[in-house]
Amino acid sequence: MDTAKFEEVFEAKLAKNDFIEPKDWMPENYRKHLIRQVSQHAHSEIVGMLPEGNWITRAPSLRAKLVLLAKVQDEGGHGLYLYTAAESLGISRDEMLNALLTGKAKYSSIFNYPTLTWADIGAIGWLVDGAAIMNQVMLQRSSYGPYSRAMVRICKEESFHQRQGYESITHLAFGTPEQKAMAQDALNRWWFPTLMMFGPPDRESPNSENALKWRIKRETNDQLRQRFVNQTVKQVEYLGLTVPDKHLKWNEAKQGYDFSEPDWDEFKNVIKGNGICNKERLASRNKAHSEGAWVRAAAEAYGKKQPEKEAA
Amino acid sequence: MSDNQGQLWEVFVQKKSGQPFVHCGNVHAFDKEMALQNARDVYTRRNEGMALWVVLSTAIVASSPEDIGSFFEPANDKIFRHPTFYQIPDGVGHM
Numbered sequence: 001m002d003t004a005k006f007e008e009v010f011e012a013k014l015a016k017n018d019f020i021e022p023k024d025w026m027p028e029n030y031r032k033h034l035i036r037q038v039s040q041h042a043h044s045e046i047v048g049m050l051p052e053g054n055w056i057t058r059a060p061s062l063r064a065k066l067v068l069l070a071k072v073q074d075e076g077g078h079g080l081y082l083y084t085a086a087e088s089l090g091i092s093r094d095e096m097l098n099a100l101l102t103g104k105a106k107y108s109s110i111f112n113y114p115t116l117t118w119a120d121i122g123a124i125g126w127l128v129d130g131a132a133i134m135n136q137v138m139l140q141r142s143s144y145g146p147y148s149r150a151m152v153r154i155c156k157e158e159s160f161h162q163r164q165g166y167e168s169i170t171h172l173a174f175g176t177p178e179q180k181a182m183a184q185d186a187l188n189r190w191w192f193p194t195l196m197m198f199g200p201p202d203r204e205s206p207n208s209e210n211a212l213k214w215r216i217k218r219e220t221n222d223q224l225r226q227r228f229v230n231q232t233v234k235q236v237e238y239l240g241l242t243v244p245d246k247h248l249k250w251n252e253a254k255q256g257y258d259f260s261e262p263d264w265d266e267f268k269n270v271i272k273g274n275g276i277c278n279k280e281r282l283a284s285r286n287k288a289h290s291e292g293a294w295v296r297a298a299a300e301a302y303g304k305k306q307p308e309k310e311a312a
Numbered sequence: 313m314s315d316n317q318g319q320l321w322e323v324f325v326q327k328k329s330g331q332p333f334v335h336c337g338n339v340h341a342f343d344k345e346m347a348l349q350n351a352r353d354v355y356t357r358r359n360e361g362m363a364l365w366v367v368l369s370t371a372i373v374a375s376s377p378e379d380i381g382s383f384f385e386p387a388n389d390k391i392f393r394h395p396t397f398y399q400i401p402d403g404v405g406h407m
Contacts, residue, residue: 024377070357077354084320084338093317093340150337157358300316303342 014215019145022088030214033207034144035089037216039096042082043107046100047281049075051115052124060118067164068121074161078154085146101286109267110197112275119172119179119186125165127187127194127232133158134228135198143215166235173239180240187236188244192262198225200264230256320369321347323354325361333365341366 006025013020020026049072056072059065083093099105110128115121133155140151172183199205199221211217229248236243247260269275318340324333336355341347347366356364375383391397400407 021377023374074357077357080339080354081337087320097317153337296316299318299342299346303318303346306343 014143017141017215019148020143021145029210030216031089033210033214034147034216035086035091037207037211038082038086038089038144038147039091039099040106040108042079042086042096043100043105044111045075045079045082047107047111047285049079050281050284051111051113051277052121054115055118055121058118059121064168071125071161071164074157078150078157081150081153082147085144085150088146089144097289101282101289103273103282106271108197109270109275110193111281112270112277113189113193114277116189117182117186119169119182120190122165122168122172122183123186123190125161125163126169126235127165127190128197129158129161129165130232131194131197131228133162134224134231138217138219138224141215141218147216169239173241183239184241187241191244195225195228195259195262196264196267196270198222198228200267201261226256229259233257318342318346321351321366322369322372323351324365324367325355326363326365327361329362333363336360338369339366 007027010020010024010026010030013024020030052068052072052075056065056068059068083096086096087093096105100107115124136151136155136158140148140155142148142151169183169186172179174180199208202208202220202222205221208217208220212220233243233248243259245260247258249258250256251258270278273279319342320338321341322338323336325336326333339347339350339354341350344366348364351364351366355361387393
């Protein structure tokens, strides 16, 4: 078959809502787009372990500590599902890790904000994981089979993340005035960075057009952002807290909220590496990776000895 | 410097005894035992399985997507392989 014929088969599959599998022919740009998106997604899961890991030793109860450990372990698992999905596109894990550790690869800007209080851990589960779920539910129907299947598994697990976060925030919001103030402070700091997680506005989103055309994504950044705000406002109201946006207002005509856009200059600046924690996150990843070098070396040496032992 | 992450293994999980083993993803590991342990940690954190298989990815032989048409064609025109092809008279009960 010549390329035109391959392309026809590929387009026909997309039109039928069929999935593209690793060994299927795909346009080079489709492959490149997916490698970028899936590896960045994997990096986000792995770097996402850091802001929460920061609080494991200081969790306020044994229950909270167990929950947080399980959640951070899940994030590591999510990173692994996604790395293998990306590997099926022909990039090695070494290449991806190297891109992350040298700062060449991007990950979600949200993880470059600091977790200052225990309320931030609740806010991350509730808001950050909530926003991630909204994006990932859509990605369950992504056209690339391995990515879609990883998303199905991840979404099941993320639901626990969001619910434990909201439960944790509920305890604070209905606790002492100081605890309630902590919850409000966390909401104030995480609200706009969370809205940024859906990516730049549609009018200036460079990668959206192809992603939609290829059904890698099925909805636009702004559509997802709007749905997130619509869904989250009543959760804020239940807590007796206030969304830190003077312009938030129900719009009867569009059956959704009007709200202020995040500061896109800040967003770009964080992406560029100038967020509060960019350097610290990268340094932590590098430290963990180099401290694990002897484990990898030992495992490799051990693995090499296994066939010899069996032969003997 | 290449920083070895081990070989790629495919993971199959059996949900309950008696059910088939179903492919669920893959892991990196340096030997069989580590592959099993990694598979357990990555794919069965919530009782998703009662048994696991791990197989080196390089050992999997797959049909080629380009040949789907001709490869599976022999099954297409043999509707007589299905029970619904046959007419059974009323009155003989369930068959």
